[in-house]
Amino acid sequence: MVRRRVTVVLRAMASAAAAAVMVGGVSMSAGAQGGDPLSSYLWQKRILLVFAPGASDPQLREQRRIVAAADGAARDRDLVVIEVTGTGPGDVDLRRRFAPGAGGFRAVLIGKDGGAKLSSDTPLAAERWIETIDAMPMRRQEQRRQGS
Numbered sequence: 001m002v003r004r005r006v007t008v009v010l011r012a013m014a015s016a017a018a019a020a021v022m023v024g025g026v027s028m029s030a031g032a033q034g035g036d037p038l039s040s041y042l043w044q045k046r047i048l049l050v051f052a053p054g055a056s057d058p059q060l061r062e063q064r065r066i067v068a069a070a071d072g073a074a075r076d077r078d079l080v081v082i083e084v085t086g087t088g089p090g091d092v093d094l095r096r097r098f099a100p101g102a103g104g105f106r107a108v109l110i111g112k113d114g115g116a117k118l119s120s121d122t123p124l125a126a127e128r129w130i131e132t133i134d135a136m137p138m139r140r141q142e143q144r145r146q147g148s
Helices: 058-069 071-076 089-098 126-134 137-146
Strands: 007-012 019-023 026-029 046-051 079-084 106-110 116-120
Touching: 046 058, 046 089, 058 071, 058 079, 058 126, 071 079, 079 089, 089 106, 106 126, 116 126, 126 137
Parallel strands: 007 079, 046 079
Antiparallel strands: 007 019, 019 026, 046 106, 106 116
16 A cells, blocks of 8 residues: 555665665665665655565554554654565665665654664654654754744
């Protein structure tokens, strides 16, 4: 299930061309900027990277449910979700960078600066990633600009 405004799904491609990113059913090349599937989000979006052994993993399904229930909060915080369930080059690179040694489930919150801010081997409760994001200096700046 792909949430148009929130969920971005990363699936490995068989070729060495890195990966394809599905956004609302539209395929874009993730390798277009040096092979880093996250580079287009730098300074633009926060990312919840969700690593799972497969698309039907029970913890992945639970994380999807949590994010879907907090859709408005995710949009307000410029959060996209990238599911990493394959073994292609793009997926392997993301696992090496953000979930070393994790063959199972792991959720990692990535800030707009590209740094890992929060990591868990169980699905992240919405309250936890919301509080973490709201404590970030960039988020506080955004809130001041919005007058909230």
